[in-house]
Amino acid sequence: MQKGILGRKVGMTQIFTDDSEAIPVTVIEAGPCVVVQKKTSQVDGYSSLQIGFGEKRERLFNKPIKGHFEKANLKPSRFLREIKIEDAESYEVGQEIKADIFNTGDQVDVVGTSKGRGFAGTIKRHNFHRGPMTHGSNNHRRPGSAGAMGPAKIFKGRKMPGHLGVDRVTVQNLEVMKVDVEKNLLAVKGAIPGPKGGLVLIKNSVKAK
Helix, strand or coil, rough: CCCCCEEEEEEEEEEEEECEEEEEEEEEEECEEEEEEEEECCCCCCCCCEEEEECCCCCCCCCEEEHHHCCCCCCCCCCCCCEEECCCCCCCCCCCCEEHHHCCCCEEEEEECCCCEEECHHHHCCCCCCCCCCCCCCCCCCCCCCCCCCCCCCCCCCCCCCCECCEEEEEEEEEEEEEEEECCCCEEECCCCCCCEEEEEEEEEECCC
């Protein structure tokens, strides 16, 4: 069964197993989210849910967003995302989705936005090697030759300096190590993309057996 929830990245810590093994985990504040709209295959051609998460001052929303939430008789949420779910008809508008949709041991995929690194060179951006650092080299951190003289142009896809980060990144097959239903917290094994406080989408893994 497909399921998903929005959340915020709280930070990283570690938990210990019964065998005293330290496991690095990322703590995620998962929900509560509210169902704003459901789309069915009979009406819309596919099945999905629109869910809202987080709070924001109401005067900061524009009229189209306010009208969309008023149609569902709900208070506007800071974030609004759509998740494809096969059994969308089993949900009701206004229903809350909490962290208890996941259990310890579940395999999940986490989608986030990577940290922005600004303008970066080829060493940081593409893992290029640097040149010799001896005197007279004149090629320490430069990208090097960009192409032959024949074409007289730079071909698309050439690895060069440029903007790094702020990309949509999905980390697959992470294990849920702990679920705190009262505080709506998930402890997921390993690292997830984005800064502390960043928005993430947690959904059941597409590769899990």
